[in-house]
Amino acid sequence: MDSLVRFGVAVPASLLSEFDLYIRGKGLQNRSEALRQLIRERLSRERWSRGDGIVFGTVTIMYDHHIKDATGSLTSLQHDFGEAIICTTHVHVDHDNCLECIVLKGDARTIKKFEDALSSVRGIKTIDISISAIL
Secondary structure, eight states: OOOOOOOOOOOOHHHHHHHHHHHHHHTOSOHHHHHHHHHHHHHHHHHHHHTOSEEEEEEEEEEETTSTTHHHHHHHHHHHTTTTEEEEEEEEOSSSEEEEEEEEEEEHHHHHHHHHHHHTSTTEEEEEEEEEOOO
């Protein structure tokens, strides 16, 4: 583990008060831990957006399975990106809608291409991605 480095940060009092409320609401130990988490989250997202390095993530999609070829297109796409997909979970939400959660690990560029490719599948209503990286 890296050694810790102390540094000072000047912020407006109102911003610090709101940050302290955030920390208490999340049950975090202290400001330092909260800052470390926020920095890691932001750097993971930056790594992914640059297409740099290995990332981990989940993509949650909601789609209408009645739309012609929606299910087949999703299955085909998942096979095309099989090296990055760890597992999927499929839930029948109601008569028309399905939810899938796809767990991913791989090169950030590949994960980004997968998300972009999902956007072109007819029938998808929402796509929500969460990205993490080991920093």
